[in-house]
Amino acid sequence: MKRIKVIFFLTLALTAGCFICQPAMAQDELLSLLDDIKTKPEKVRNTWKSTRVINAQSSEQLSKGVLDFRVLHRFGFINSGPSEVFGLDQASIRLGLDYGLTEWLSVGFGRSSFKKELDGSIKVKPIWQTKGSGSFPFSVTLVAGMTMNTMKWENPERNNYFTSKLAYFYEGIIARKFSDGISVQLSPIMVHRNFVDLAVDEHDVWALGLGTRIKLSKRVSVNLDYFILKPGRTASLYSNPLSIGFDVETGGHVFQLHFTNATGMNERAFITETTGEWLKGDIHFGFNISRVFTIGGRKHKSERS
Numbered sequence: 001m002k003r004i005k006v007i008f009f010l011t012l013a014l015t016a017g018c019f020i021c022q023p024a025m026a027q028d029e030l031l032s033l034l035d036d037i038k039t040k041p042e043k044v045r046n047t048w049k050s051t052r053v054i055n056a057q058s059s060e061q062l063s064k065g066v067l068d069f070r071v072l073h074r075f076g077f078i079n080s081g082p083s084e085v086f087g088l089d090q091a092s093i094r095l096g097l098d099y100g101l102t103e104w105l106s107v108g109f110g111r112s113s114f115k116k117e118l119d120g121s122i123k124v125k126p127i128w129q130t131k132g133s134g135s136f137p138f139s140v141t142l143v144a145g146m147t148m149n150t151m152k153w154e155n156p157e158r159n160n161y162f163t164s165k166l167a168y169f170y171e172g173i174i175a176r177k178f179s180d181g182i183s184v185q186l187s188p189i190m191v192h193r194n195f196v197d198l199a200v201d202e203h204d205v206w207a208l209g210l211g212t213r214i215k216l217s218k219r220v221s222v223n224l225d226y227f228i229l230k231p232g233r234t235a236s237l238y239s240n241p242l243s244i245g246f247d248v249e250t251g252g253h254v255f256q257l258h259f260t261n262a263t264g265m266n267e268r269a270f271i272t273e274t275t276g277e278w279l280k281g282d283i284h285f286g287f288n289i290s291r292v293f294t295i296g297g298r299k300h301k302s303e304r305s
Helices: 002-038 082-087 233-237 267-272
Strands: 066-077 091-100 105-112 117-127 139-149 166-177 182-193 204-215 220-229 242-250 253-260 284-294
Touching: 066 082, 117 267, 139 267, 166 267, 182 267, 204 267, 220 267
Parallel strands: none
Antiparallel strands: 066 091, 066 284, 091 105, 105 117, 117 139, 139 166, 166 182, 182 204, 204 220, 220 242, 242 253, 253 284
């Protein structure tokens, strides 16, 4: 009888202990699960406020269903003097549309007054910078595009080919957002031109780009992009394009006020036809205006509205 009583009380004690410990064990498991969720790799967004640093393509990708309408405007050279109101009497412009097909794929189209060029591009982001457990330190973006000169032939009496109006570019962008205030990217690029005006010029032109963004306030940052042309015949004919400016965000708009020695505003133009020299005052003042519209899909919560 005593053994039965002992077994009964031991069973009762063990059962009570299980009921007491079970909530604590469940709580520990829940906290462990929440920790796993918190440390799951998360994509780093808003490395840049726009899909372009200034001239250069940035690593930023449009969300699915987002349309970006962009106006790029350049006045003439500041050193043109008071007769030209220091360049304000002259202007070149590019109008562009970019659209996010998916989170990692977008397409773009533009038209420039400089050489009346049309341009189209496709932008893919296969690798994202992530944070959290198993994070990846940088993003990789690939851009490919084509331009077409629509001006009349300078020498219509000779045999002219449609393909002579075409040029192509291929670019890789490696970017890292170091903090909320600092972003940097490197972007090697190759431009191929089917036709060149001078025999000493090159059909294939290589350059290495550097872009950086330093945030000054919640809505203002200073941006810089600079391309170094590979030494060669083309590099001896043209200048390295350098652009410095400010991003100002106002809701759905991003205004970029900048100074640059490049006249052209697509990759072929500013990589292979920049003639201005900063030290000589060959500097354009210009501005870019970007306005985004959500016309399909769902906008990511971090996308500017």
